[in-house]
Amino acid sequence: MLRSVKTHALLKTAICSLDQIIANASLQLIGERGALLSFLFHGLFQDEGELSAGVVDPQQGVTVEMFGSFIGHFKNQSYKFISPADIMEGLQPQGKYVLITFDDGYYNNVRALPVLEEFDVPAVFFISTDHVRRGKAYWWDVIFREFGRRGRTKDEVRVAQNKCKRLKTGAVEAWLKAEFGEHSLTPVGELDRPFSKSELGKFANHRLVVLGNHTKDHAILTNYSTAEISEQIQGAQDAIGEMTGKFPDIIAYPNGEYSEDIMQMAQAAGLSLGVVVEPGKNKVPIRALAREAMRMKRFIIWGNSGIDAQCRASRSDISLYRTLKQIHFITRAGFSY
Numbered sequence: 178m179l180r181s182v183k184t185h186a187l188l189k190t191a192i193c194s195l196d197q198i199i200a201n202a203s204l205q206l207i208g209e210r211g212a213l214l215s216f217l218f219h220g221l222f223q224d225e226g227e228l229s230a231g232v233v234d235p236q237q238g239v240t241v242e243m244f245g246s247f248i249g250h251f252k253n254q255s256y257k258f259i260s261p262a263d264i265m266e267g268l269q270p271q272g273k274y275v276l277i278t279f280d281d282g283y284y285n286n287v288r289a290l291p292v293l294e295e296f297d298v299p300a301v302f303f304i305s306t307d308h309v310r311r312g313k314a315y316w317w318d319v320i321f322r323e324f325g326r327r328g329r330t331k332d333e334v335r336v337a338q339n340k341c342k343r344l345k346t347g348a349v350e351a352w353l354k355a356e357f358g359e360h361s362l363t364p365v366g367e368l369d370r371p372f373s374k375s376e377l378g379k380f381a382n383h384r385l386v387v388l389g390n391h392t393k394d395h396a397i398l399t400n401y402s403t404a405e406i407s408e409q410i411q412g413a414q415d416a417i418g419e420m421t422g423k424f425p426d427i428i429a430y431p432n433g434e435y436s437e438d439i440m441q442m443a444q445a446a447g448l449s450l451g452v453v454v455e456p457g458k459n460k461v462p463i464r465a466l467a468r469e470a471m472r473m474k475r476f477i478i479w480g481n482s483g484i485d486a487q488c489r490a491s492r493s494d495i496s497l498y499r500t501l502k503q504i505h506f507i508t509r510a511g512f513s514y
């Protein structure tokens with residue numbers, strides 16, 4: 178298991194390097210067709226110090242500065258940054274669009290605001306509402322932190338996190354409390370905590386902020402019964418409505434796990450759009466409520482690799498990595514929620 182984690186990482190690095198060469202050639206020779214490119218972010222870090230502090234799982238390790246470079250790249254390429262409402266109103270077949278998304282509801286996402294304002298672009302923030310209501314830390318950060326304190330390796334952290342992804346959130350949190358104490362799910366600072374209810378209400382009023390549904394409890398929905406799935410999705414709709422006065426149009430399935438039934442239940446809860454974690458360009462226009470609208474692909478930007486190169490790779494119509502992933506040669510793009 179441990180060896181496979183390392184081999185996977187090496188393989189991914191090799192494929193990504195090859196893809197950058199392919200992308201440069203493809204963009205020069207073929208150019209770009211109209212498409213919607215969506216990107217997934219989690220926490221935003223101020224600097225390297227925060228990344229290595231061991232308080233939260235760095236995940237993609239994207240800093241505020243890198244986030245600005247990412248937006249700058251697509252602005253320079255004349256991409257239009259859009260909101261879910263723009264998708265529902267209809268996109269042009271030849272248009273080049275970007276949808277920025279942040280998952281989970283970390284309070285540190287307020288750091289995106291000055292950058293969004295500087296470029297005048299919107300972003301969607303997907304909120305797990307029970308984390309906001311109860312002020313809970315996210316379980317993957319607790320594993321990262323507590324394992325780190327005990328000198329466990331990064332691979333051991335990944336193995337434990339991957340095991341937990343097959344469980345319901347309640348079971349994971351019960352295990353963490355038994356293992357690391359009753360207060361292990363209490364956030365330790367500004368970096369790992371979710372928004373509070375009042376902060377979220379204020380945040381939602383910002384003209385460039387759109388909130389999305391990320392279930393009540395960051396439920397990896399394929400681990401839940403039909404009744405529980407409905408409750409998780411509808412519960413988050415209701416909670417966001419109650420906290421902000423607005424109901425989301427878009428859902429991000431936690432860990433990107435979805436099924437036909439889950440998409441239908443999301444629609445029944447009033448959602449018209451959905452995003453997954455699979456990388457890829459989305460064809461435009463996109464018809465709200467259509468199957469493809471309920472599972473729009475998203476790219477992930479990594480802080481430990483060149484931002485421009487990754488942006489170019491996402492614009493390219495040809496990608497070895499995406500092709501291999503489509504044929505299930507690669508089962509997981511890396512670590513993502």
Ligand SMILES: [Zn+2]
Nearest residue numbers: 280281431514
């Ligand atoms: Zn998530």
